[in-house]
Amino acid sequence: MQLIFEKSKPGRRAVKLPRLDVPIKTGLAAKYLRRKEADLPQASELDIVRHFTNLSRMNFSVDTNFYPLGSCTMKYNPKFTEKIARMEGFSDIHPLIWQLEAGEKFAQGALEVVYQLERLLSEITGMSAFTTQPLAGAHGELTGVMLIAAYHKAKGNRRKYVIVPDSSHGTNPASAAIAGYEVVVIPSDKNGFMDLEIFKSKLNPDVAAVMLTCPNTLGIFESQIGQICEAAHKVDALVYYDGANLNAILGKARPGDFGFDVVHLNLHKSFGTPHGGGGPGSGPVGVSKKLDEFLPVPRLIKDADGTIKPEFNRPKSIGRIAPFYGNFGVMLRAYAYILFLGKSGLIEVAEAAVLNANYCRVKLKEYFDLPYDRVCMHECVFSATRQKLNGVSALDIAKYLIEKRIHPPTIYFPLIVPEAIMIEPTETESKETLDNFIKVMKEAAAFAISDPQRLKDAPQNTQVSRLDEAKAVRDLDLRWHPL
Amino acid sequence: MNFVPHTQADIQEMLKAIGVSSVEDLFKDISPGLRAKSFNLPQGLSELEVVEYCRNLSSLNSSGLKNFLGAGFYQHFIPAAVDELAGRSEFYTAYTPYQPESSQGWLQSIYEYQTAICELTGLDVANASLYDGGTAIFEAAMMALRITGRNKIILDSGVNFIYRSMLYSYTANLNIEFVETQVVHGQSCREEVYKYLDDKTAAIILQNPNFFGAVDDHTDIVEKAHSFGCLVIESVYPISLGMLKTPAEMGVDIAVGEGQSLGLPLSFGGPYLGFMCVKKDFVRKMPGRIVGATLDKEGKRGFVLTLQAREQHIRREKATSNICSNQALCALRAVIYLSLIGKEGLKELAELNYQKSEFAKELLAKIPKVEVKRSSPTFNEFTIVLPKRVDHVIKKMTAKGFIAGFPLGKYYKGMDNYLLVTVTEIKSKDNIVDFAKALEEVLVA
Ligand SMILES: Cc1ncc(COP(=O)(O)O)c(C=O)c1O
Numbered sequence: 001m002q003l004i005f006e007k008s009k010p011g012r013r014a015v016k017l018p019r020l021d022v023p024i025k026t027g028l029a030a031k032y033l034r035r036k037e038a039d040l041p042q043a044s045e046l047d048i049v050r051h052f053t054n055l056s057r058m059n060f061s062v063d064t065n066f067y068p069l070g071s072c073t074m075k076y077n078p079k080f081t082e083k084i085a086r087m088e089g090f091s092d093i094h095p096l097i098w099q100l101e102a103g104e105k106f107a108q109g110a111l112e113v114v115y116q117l118e119r120l121l122s123e124i125t126g127m128s129a130f131t132t133q134p135l136a137g138a139h140g141e142l143t144g145v146m147l148i149a150a151y152h153k154a155k156g157n158r159r160k161y162v163i164v165p166d167s168s169h170g171t172n173p174a175s176a177a178i179a180g181y182e183v184v185v186i187p188s189d190k191n192g193f194m195d196l197e198i199f200k201s202k203l204n205p206d207v208a209a210v211m212l213t214c215p216n217t218l219g220i221f222e223s224q225i226g227q228i229c230e231a232a233h234k235v236d237a238l239v240y241y242d243g244a245n246l247n248a249i250l251g252k253a254r255p256g257d258f259g260f261d262v263v264h265l266n267l268h269k270s271f272g273t274p275h276g277g278g279g280p281g282s283g284p285v286g287v288s289k290k291l292d293e294f295l296p297v298p299r300l301i302k303d304a305d306g307t308i309k310p311e312f313n314r315p316k317s318i319g320r321i322a323p324f325y326g327n328f329g330v331m332l333r334a335y336a337y338i339l340f341l342g343k344s345g346l347i348e349v350a351e352a353a354v355l356n357a358n359y360c361r362v363k364l365k366e367y368f369d370l371p372y373d374r375v376c377m378h379e380c381v382f383s384a385t386r387q388k389l390n391g392v393s394a395l396d397i398a399k400y401l402i403e404k405r406i407h408p409p410t411i412y413f414p415l416i417v418p419e420a421i422m423i424e425p426t427e428t429e430s431k432e433t434l435d436n437f438i439k440v441m442k443e444a445a446a447f448a449i450s451d452p453q454r455l456k457d458a459p460q461n462t463q464v465s466r467l468d469e470a471k472a473v474r475d476l477d478l479r480w481h482p483l
Numbered sequence: 484m485n486f487v488p489h490t491q492a493d494i495q496e497m498l499k500a501i502g503v504s505s506v507e508d509l510f511k512d513i514s515p516g517l518r519a520k521s522f523n524l525p526q527g528l529s530e531l532e533v534v535e536y537c538r539n540l541s542s543l544n545s546s547g548l549k550n551f552l553g554a555g556f557y558q559h560f561i562p563a564a565v566d567e568l569a570g571r572s573e574f575y576t577a578y579t580p581y582q583p584e585s586s587q588g589w590l591q592s593i594y595e596y597q598t599a600i601c602e603l604t605g606l607d608v609a610n611a612s613l614y615d616g617g618t619a620i621f622e623a624a625m626m627a628l629r630i631t632g633r634n635k636i637i638l639d640s641g642v643n644f645i646y647r648s649m650l651y652s653y654t655a656n657l658n659i660e661f662v663e664t665q666v667v668h669g670q671s672c673r674e675e676v677y678k679y680l681d682d683k684t685a686a687i688i689l690q691n692p693n694f695f696g697a698v699d700d701h702t703d704i705v706e707k708a709h710s711f712g713c714l715v716i717e718s719v720y721p722i723s724l725g726m727l728k729t730p731a732e733m734g735v736d737i738a739v740g741e742g743q744s745l746g747l748p749l750s751f752g753g754p755y756l757g758f759m760c761v762k763k764d765f766v767r768k769m770p771g772r773i774v775g776a777t778l779d780k781e782g783k784r785g786f787v788l789t790l791q792a793r794e795q796h797i798r799r800e801k802a803t804s805n806i807c808s809n810q811a812l813c814a815l816r817a818v819i820y821l822s823l824i825g826k827e828g829l830k831e832l833a834e835l836n837y838q839k840s841e842f843a844k845e846l847l848a849k850i851p852k853v854e855v856k857r858s859s860p861t862f863n864e865f866t867i868v869l870p871k872r873v874d875h876v877i878k879k880m881t882a883k884g885f886i887a888g889f890p891l892g893k894y895y896k897g898m899d900n901y902l903l904v905t906v907t908e909i910k911s912k913d914n915i916v917d918f919a920k921a922l923e924e925v926l927v928a
Contacts, residue, residue: 013828014564015562017832021912032860035728040826040829052568063576080533096552096889099893100890106545113540275578278579323649323755328752358497402585428487428488476766
């Protein structure tokens with residue numbers, strides 16, 4: 001399809017702006033003005049509406065396709081939360097209003113959402129307090145590691161290392177590094193757990209923290225988690241919980257009860273808010289009591305008369321980590337989602353998510369290698385090593401799924417599984433949908449034996465066939481240029 | 484509950500296939516000692532109840548006040564088509580376009596967004612988005628440190644105080660030397676910047692228009708910086724680029740900014756949009772996702788995520804940034820908005836903002852004992868000095884239905900009587916006249 005820039009025609013306009021209704025003054029001096037105009041599209045409203053409507057149809061999405069993208073929790077996003085987020089009483093509120101003199105009374109509804117959400121998340125995770133400021137999961141990780149650094153610094157030694165297992169998500173080591181730590185990587189054992197002996201051998205008083213994901217990225221609940229927390233705490237290293245996979249354990253287990261010190265959640269995953277082509281997300285961070293005083297400012301406090309106000313006077317706070325109070329629109333949707341499901345609804349989410357993943361696991365394990373063969377939580381990770389012997393990669397299988405109108409699982413992650421195929425069906429998918437997926441996966445496995453080329457040629461029914469990614473890097477073309 | 488589609492029969496069949504007798508059996512790895520000690524949440528509600536409850540909450544907020552408050556976050560007109568198009572669930576219920584064959588719509592939209600941001604700033608390469616304007620400054624600073632291998636940064640105090648404080652939070656544990664330079668007569672103080680500039684300086688961070696609304700031409704600072712091998716990062720207000728000299732025209736190396744004004748509602752602080760645009764030499768050091776054009780097997784143009792070797796999922800602790808989820812849906816709104824406003828519209832829009840704000844200056848200057856700061860030109864935001872403490876005035880103005888502006892004394896010493904006032908295209912002449920009248924009444928009372 002042509003670009004909107006290529007459809008542009010000089011003189012064409014979409015938006016009609018109000019006319020200038022004030023007397024005209026002299027403009028700015030020439031040195032302040034741009035010389036070259038911005039070559040934005042010149043198109044009618046219909047041109048633009050048709051263009052983006054057609055682009056929207058060139059995507060797989062949860063609303064149009066099964067989307068078992070592991071680690072990303074592509075569950076159905078209920079529509080009423082969109083309606084709530086668009087209410088003018090929320091969408092038109094200036095984020096600074098509550099920080100003006102007596103201004104908080106103009107934002108009590110929005111502040112109540114934040115205040116209540118922080119408390120609900122604390123109960124869901126068993127943490128002492130939450131901040132909803134972080135803008136995505138990785139931003140929550142960075143915030144969490146900064147809190148850990150502040151904790152150690154207050155004790156007089158910032159420490160040097162952060163430990164992560166080799167199964168961790170790439171954001172974990174990246175966040176630790178950006179916060180100024182050296183990263184120590186621990187291999188996984190044959191069960192897919194972080195190797196406990198090696199872990200213990202790396203623990204010392206220079207370790208600031210260990211970052212874990214539980215269930216881990218293999219979809220396995222690490223039953224040794226209590227021992228890890230205990231060993232870490234012995235040298236006063238803090239334990240960080242990457243909560244991207246919380247969906248599996250809602251109401252069943254809580255990181256706070258295991259002994260974790262810091263938790264981040266991905267509201268855009270576990271709590272049903274749309275991820276929109278890569279975001280926005282929301283990555284709230286919960287802490288145990290000993291980290292409370294370091295939380296970002298402002299904090300929200302409730303007066304005796306019930307008025308919610310900002311509190312800035314927190315001398316040990318790590319400061320501001322977001323301009324305001326997080327991605328409010330995303331938080332609002334998650335809040336509505338939690339109110340809607342309530343206690344039993346959230347437990348049912350975890351149960352159905354785990355049931356669906358295990359169903360896929362059992363139905364497919366005859367056809368694909370399952371390197372860590374045990375009951376899984378919300379996702380299961382297969383490997384296409386068997387297919388690879390015939391020259392078929394995880395990528396080829398993914399492309400065949402696309403041809404069959406199914407969004408592929410996450411592939412090549414976690415890095416410890418060769419040719420990984422990471423399937424997270426989520427709780428909102430029916431047995432019929434799963435059965436169809438299983439059928440297509442079996443077809444792919446059959447083609448890998450009978451006709452590998454069939455998979456290499458997939459997909460055959462999309463707007464474009466396989467794209468030359470090497471060329472994209474070699475001949476960088478990152479924007480359109482006017483002719 | 485209605486969100487899990489399984490019938491009892493489905494559940495039984497699935498359990499049987501798995502070979503366990505109950506769902507609880509699937510949770511056996513969580514030993515009794517690790518089970519939730521509490522899960523004290525309210526019972527669920529119906530859709531009707533949740534929507535009504537939230538509507539009530541929304542009515543406790545003040546969406547009706549006439550807003551003259553900006554301070555980096557602006558109320559602009561948003562064409563209806565932005566909501567309609569970005570509200571298509573084929574867009575908003577997708578995710579990162581890892582699989583290009585099933586994501587061409589998203590990938591092409593991001594490529595178009597990158598193009599629009601390049602056109603706005605005049606620079607060569609934009610990424611697919613960062614979280615917000617503040618984290619974009621942080622990412623730009625980190626990038627400058629990496630490129631230059633130096634560790635000192637000069638930070639103009641005309642940069643939004645929120646962003647400066649974010650930058651200090653993020654870098655608290657990194658060995659970076661910051662010097663903050665003053666604003667004189669509204670603009671960056673050259674003398675002070677040059678005093679600190681040396682061959683250890685990685686970057687100078689500026690903002691245009693700055694927090695006080697003042698417009699500057701930073702060309703001289705950029706030239707001087709480059710003579711020391713130092714980079715210049717400029718945070719810009721995209722709507723102002725319908726009129727103002729671009730970062731590229733000033734020679735700036737990395738332009739960043741908050742894209743909220745490009746079709747995103749204020750929404751109490753987010754989701755917003757951090758944008759970044761750099762000279763092409765720096766593309767491999769840039770954080771965030773980047774979309775590129777390429778060809779498919781038949782030679783047809785298509786789009787892919789590219790230069791991924793910079794990113795955390797491949798490079799892990801050596802990545803250029805930890806960012807993964809970003810603000811793609813907000814970037815989509817921005818490119819739809821910029822398409823609708825269009826080439827001519829953007830110029831007109833900037834002119835409307837400028838002229839209305841000049842008109843407001845003139846009216847406010849007529850109020851006895853009110854001084855409008857005129858030492859430097861402004862775009863759509865300016866500083867006035869009142870005969871009284873601003874915080875009390877703001878409180879009284881809300882009673883008259885106005886958010887009067889931002890009280891600079893809250894964050895700048897000795898500015899208790901200074902008010903930062905914003906006038907965008909959404910204010911009619913009558914709104915401005917009413918505002919001036921209300922302010923005069925409040926000051927006389
Ligand atoms: C296990 C895990 N950790 C962290 C993240 C990062 O979250 P975000 O993409 O919101 O930054 C993800 C998401 O991709 C994840 O799956």
